[in-house]
Amino acid sequence: MIKKEELPECPVVTTVGLIGSKWKLLIMRNLLVRPWRFNELQKDLAGISQKVLTDSLRSMESDGIVTRTVYPEVPPKVEYALSELGESMRPIIKSMEAWGKSYKENNI
Numbered sequence: 001m002i003k004k005e006e007l008p009e010c011p012v013v014t015t016v017g018l019i020g021s022k023w024k025l026l027i028m029r030n031l032l033v034r035p036w037r038f039n040e041l042q043k044d045l046a047g048i049s050q051k052v053l054t055d056s057l058r059s060m061e062s063d064g065i066v067t068r069t070v071y072p073e074v075p076p077k078v079e080y081a082l083s084e085l086g087e088s089m090r091p092i093i094k095s096m097e098a099w100g101k102s103y104k105e106n107n108i
Contacts, residue, residue, distance in 0.1 A: 005033070027045070027056055028046070028093055036080055065083060066081065067081050
């Protein structure tokens with residue numbers, strides 16, 4: 001997790017740094033619905049590589065946006081879900097969804 005003194009002055013830059021990549025936003029979109037397993041995410045996010053998904057999930061977990069739960073089963077079951085901090089970004093993602101929908105309806 002980034003230390004407070006390492007954060008940029010601009011709050012928009014901070015937000016973009018945390019969720020600004022294409023894949024992180026799409027991962028969050030899915031996690032807003034329910035917890036997902038790694039392979040489910042990879043299948044649903046067409047075009048994402050295993051490395052990019054792994055790196056994105058690790059980064060989001062490190063930043064406190066995503067939680068990773070390992071269930072003691074054979075084979076091991078791992079689920080990813082939004083943390084409380086990740087859930088606090090729900091209005092941002094929902095606003096982006098509403099804006100995109102409006103844009104498509106009115107400008108295409």
